Amino acid sequence: MVEQQSKKTTHPSGDNRFKLLDRAITKHHNSGYALIEILHVAQGIFGYLDNDLLYYIANALKLPPSRVYGVATFYHFFRLKPQGEHTFVLCTGTACYVKGANEIQKALEHECQCKFGETTSDGKVSLISARCVGSCGLAPVAVIDDVVHGKLSVEDAVKRVKSLREEKKEVGS
Numbered sequence: 001m002v003e004q005q006s007k008k009t010t011h012p013s014g015d016n017r018f019k020l021l022d023r024a025i026t027k028h029h030n031s032g033y034a035l036i037e038i039l040h041v042a043q044g045i046f047g048y049l050d051n052d053l054l055y056y057i058a059n060a061l062k063l064p065p066s067r068v069y070g071v072a073t074f075y076h077f078f079r080l081k082p083q084g085e086h087t088f089v090l091c092t093g094t095a096c097y098v099k100g101a102n103e104i105q106k107a108l109e110h111e112c113q114c115k116f117g118e119t120t121s122d123g124k125v126s127l128i129s130a131r132c133v134g135s136c137g138l139a140p141v142a143v144i145d146d147v148v149h150g151k152l153s154v155e156d157a158v159k160r161v162k163s164l165r166e167e168k169k170e171v172g173s
């Protein structure tokens with residue numbers, strides 16, 4: 001398995017996923033009219049829209065942050081934060097799907113007893129699926145708490161989720 005720390009990427013934010021977002025913004029000519037589409041793309045890539053991301057989008061589209069925030073909160077299908085303490089964002093884009101993301105998804109849903117889009121009953125891990133996160137060469141890929149994990153096996157994925165949940169139990173004991 002290959003881990004790719006987000007710091008190794010060239011984007012000033014330190015997060016490779018912004019390259020994909022930038023591409024979508026450029027495709028729409030940085031137009032404010034594309035706000036909802038861009039928010040969809042951003043949520044597809046990052047799993048949810050936090051304040052920094054909303055500011056980033058507002059700046060790129062030259063819109064007041066209040067407008068972007070207003071739109072993001074108006075529509076119920078936009079998530080502004082993960083519900084769990086940790087996020088496991090599984091890429092389900094084509095390259096990752098071909099390399100077994102579907103098997104990882106099934107195994108994690110079985111392990112966590114919840115579906116993607118939901119949070120484990122202990123509130124520790126939110127399972128989120130995303131479109132291509134820009135690391136297709138490392139497929140299948142998951143972004144666990146902002147760190148990209150490539151060439152992920154089913155066993156690795158289950159082990160990591162178990163570890164996140166165990167870690168919380170130790171902290172709470």
Ligand code: FES
Pocket residue numbers: 091092093094095096097131132133134135136137139141
């Ligand atoms: S399809 Fe998963 S990183 Fe591109």
